Amino acid sequence: MxxxxxxxxxxxxxxxxxxxxxxxxxxxxxxxxxxxxxxxLAIAFKSYNLMKGIWGSPWVGFDNFKVLFDTPDFPIIMRNTIIISLYRILFNMLPDIMLALALNEIRVRWFKKIVQTVTYGPYFLSWIIVFGLTFAFLAPNSGLVSTWFRDNGLGSIDLLTNKDFFRPLIILTDLWKNTGFGAIIYLAALASINPELYEAAVVDGAGRWRQMWHVTLPGIRDVVVLLLILRLGSILDAGFEQIYIFENARVYEVGDIIDTWVFRRGIEQLDFSVAAATGFFKSIIGFTLVITANKIAKKFGGSGIW
Structure with a gap:
């Protein structure tokens, strides 16, 4: 003692x-x-057998990774995953920031609370419910939008199985569901800005736009960079649950991503070794991107993650 x-x-x-x-x-x-x-993770380097277990299964080295890279689907799922993830970063972060800035400018508290409730509410809905709502509007034969087009002599539309509309549909539904929640993070960052900075800007003759450009945006810059780094680290996670629910055989060409391919390979075909190798590959890429993005952020004067 x-x-x-x-x-x-x-x-x-x-x-x-x-x-x-x-x-x-x-x-x-x-x-x-x-x-x-x-x-x-040892499964990724073994020919996994359910009866033998992880440690009883034979080692095969990097054969599972070779199977992954040689499969004809690999270029397709990589392209779709990266494109959809970049769309999410580009079209989801900006609306989050814009909504937070708009809410920050609202001075009528009861109206601000109503807007926050309306925009934040969809976040609590599951993707099953979101797809149900989307199906109710866009179903080829019975959807509200499809019926309106048909009743007005504009022909029939089939947006749910249209590969040209699949990615915009994914982004729009994700935007509707998650924008309110994303704005909360930026609102918290806005609340931490020193009010004296705005007072000094007013004394210098800055209007609302100048205050936003020279005080508000620099005040949330570190949070924006932090979230961007985290999103880049998960660029190979394009949103399994949403994609799996919304996709169908007709949109595999533009909608099949790594996670949905892994689900079919690992769960439906019971090829756990290749599925584990794919997950390990994703982790290495994500780790590399986080390290790289963090160094770039620090190089340009940001705080980064650490």
Missing amino acids: NAIRLNPKWRSVFRFRWFYLMMLPGIAYYVLFHYVPMGG
Whole structure:
């Protein structure tokens, strides 16, 4: 006990022991559900057999990665994944920022709360419900939009199975569902801006637009860069749940992504080894992109993630 008291490090740990105790459930969660399952990555280098288990299955080295890269679907799913992810970054981050800036300028509190509630509400809907609503409007034979076109002599439309409309449909529905939630993060960043900066801008004769350009946007720059880095790190995660629910055989050419391909290969065809190799490949790419984007952000004066 005397040794602990003499050691400043242990003295600090003992002083904040209750804080460390409160950290234990969170640490246990990440250890049990995030780090321990990493042992399953061995499947990517084995010819996995359900009966033999992970450690009983034979090692095959990088053969599973070779199967992934040699499959004819690989260029298609890579292209679709990257394109859809870039669309999400481009067309989802800007509306989030714009909505946050618009809400920040609203001075009527009751109207601001109504707008926040309306835009934030769809976030709590599952993608199944969102697809149901989309189907109710765009179903080829019974949808409201399709029926209106047919009743007005404009012919029939089939947007749900139209590969030219699939990606815009994915982006529009994601925009409707998640913009309100994304704006909350930027609103929190806006609330942390020092009000004295706006007062100084007013004294200098700056109007609302000048204040937004010289005070507001620089004030949320670090948050924008941080979220951009995180989005780049998950560029190979194009939104499995939404894509899987919305896609059909007619739009595989433009809508099939890595995650949906892995689901069919791993779950439907029980080829767990190639599916695990694909997941490992995604993790390496994501890690590389996060490191690179963080260094670039710091080089241009940003704070980055660390």
